[in-house]
Amino acid sequence: MQIEQIIQNAENSSFGLWWLNFLLARLIPFNKPHSIKVIKISKSEIQTNIPYKKKNLNHIKGIHACGLATAAEFASGLLLLYNLGFKEYRLIMKSLHVDYQYQAKLDSTAIFKLSPNEFDESILKPLLNDGVVEKVCEIKVVDKDGNLLCLAKTIWQIKSWEKVKTKLK
16 A cells, blocks of 8 residues: 555544554654654644653753654645655755744644645646745644644755756766
């Protein structure tokens, strides 16, 4: 089964969501010890959770800033790949900027939304014309009480694999 099909199954099935998270924990081993999980996914929205647990805490007993940033980056990257497909385009993060607002003392959720129209206009059309695009994604991270913890901005460079150069000339 292809990853796109696994994600599609996760949209409406609790078992599908469990299976997706099981696979992602193995495909992205960096996230596994932090227990970052997808809790909701569709073509237009994703939510990832980072739990309030000892491994994720900083010295003042809040979820570490880098953990919140990772949950945000993971959310935007996965949603972009789900919409683009995993075979035709390469996705690489160019930059990540996070403005922290409130200390994370509860389980936290990163929320990224991308409407079909925005995807077509800001990503698909430029990719079809130029083969490369930079997409700024704004991700909101909130705790389970709804407090805004931070706003993250990722800039993703998206290229068709034909335009990717892996060797210096």
